[in-house]
Ligand code: SF4
């Protein structure tokens with residue numbers, strides 16, 4: 338049976354081993370999983386992905402450079418004609434890493450940097466000196482002519498760093514992706530999660546930055562699941578239109594032990610649907626029963642946050658991971674720009690004024706104060 342879904346990207350946790358100890362790590366990386374795929378199994382999985390029509394593979398971790406067969410598997414991905422992206426913490430440098438990456442013509446080399454202040458980045462990442470290593474990795478990768486992205490994961494500790502980090506990153510010819518932390522990882526205290534006002538403020542920051550800077554100076558984007566259906570923040574995501582959670586629609590997550598899951602962000606064993614050791618990717622992708630929560634969504638599946646929303650048919654209730662984390666159920670995402678705006682009711686002129694303040698918000702806590710200011714006396718309305 339032919340699948341109506343195109344596998345655009347397989348996001349592959351290449352190993353769960355990691356040399357850092359980041360507080361927000363959603364998969365609580367550190368040690369390897371039991372029974373991670375060996376080299377032969379990983380190479381076979383590359384063939385399987387190609388056979389399933391997969392267009393691109395993102396190798397991440399843990400820290401993907403900790404696996405000695407990284408180059409063998411990355412080369413195989415490219416030899417099969419699939420795009421390659423690498424997501425690294427930037428503190429592990431295999432010999433000749435930039436020359437070898439260049440030879441692979443990757444789509445992106447993404448380095449995680451979480452703060453402008455080195456000490457804060459080190460605290461978040463759990464190792465002194467991590468900032469210096471990641472920053473120099475980023476700079477050396479740029480100097481080598483690689484397509485570099487910086488990924489920043491935002492929570493209460495570093496929300497106030499965004500403007501200062503923007504100053505450090507602009508003009509370097511890189512892309513910057515901002516995403517928000519979830520609470521799946523066991524090291525992450527839930528009290529550090531952004532509240533809805535802060536979440537919205539991140540969207541405002543991205544919008545104001547994209548208005549102000551040309552993409553050549555700083556190509557800033559929000560993660561694909563960062564708010565949706567906003568009437569005001571129309572320039573936050575890479576995509577023009579939000580079409581619902583992409584788990585099992587265009588994205589496949591692969592755990593380092595071969596487990597298939599619609600999206601790696603959903604760190605919940607109940608959502609694992611087969612394993613690369615016993616099942617071909619094509620078999621899973623074409624199965625009528627796979628990924629029912631996104632492929633077979635019905636309006637009745639929506640929770641109270643979304644049930645009466647006019648965007649429900651296309652949105653399907655937002656990000657599955659965010660919805661599960663925040664409410665314990667699917668199709669019920671409370672972190673939604675549309676719902677936040679409906680609840681707030683403040684007018685566009687106030688929003689415009691607030692955008693002007695963002696350039697000044699380099700002090701810790703200032704974004705939070707601004708978002709509080711706009712949300713003011715919030716009135717809950719029906720969606
Ligand atoms: S309320 Fe729910 S369905 Fe409506 S836009 Fe927000 S997340 Fe999507």
Ligand code: SF4
Pocket residue numbers: 561562581582583584588599600601602603655656657658659
């Ligand atoms: S669970 Fe969230 S992050 Fe994952 S594909 Fe769905 S919308 Fe994207």
